[in-house]
Amino acid sequence: MADITDLLNRWSGGNKQAFEELVPLVYDDLKRVAQRNLRNEHNVFTLDCTALVHEAYLRLVDQDRMQWNGRAHFFGAAAQVMRRILVEHARQRLSQKRGSGAFHEPLDKALGVAMEPDLDVVALDDALEELTVSDPESARVVELRYFGGLSIEETAETLQTSPSSVARLWSFARAWLYRKLCDAAPPPQT
16 A cells, blocks of 8 residues: 555646545545534534535545645645635525624634634634735644644644744734634624
């Protein structure tokens, strides 16, 4: 059985069979990433873990000309795809409501020391888009750590930087997002 990096390299070279061999090797890891993402999404009734992984699979299969730099790079891309799927799903759900009844979680509940369940993924995505404009490196760290479930070390490998730089960027980004989402949250109802 080939290793993941070898399969990624063969897939990048246009070998469709390599992707078919890759899927069983990474499927359980992709499911763990999806479960983590869905655990952070509230009121998801039509999107389950398997559906999220399969939708990500369908989008990743079109990436056969991507030059993969190993396992962490692949999972970073998978995390980005899953983020887009979750945001699209959340936006669709909100558009069906036409905004009425939608609530935003205050960031102090959502991020705290670590990012918690019930985070409004649309508000987070909007804040991440804004962070990307001012500090793309910090935004990428959030995407890889939060949506991808990558460790500090895996994130550093993906970004080709040091773990201490990733830890610093992660700390900054969490504080920035906390402030941004707190400012965007409606005042508490009394």
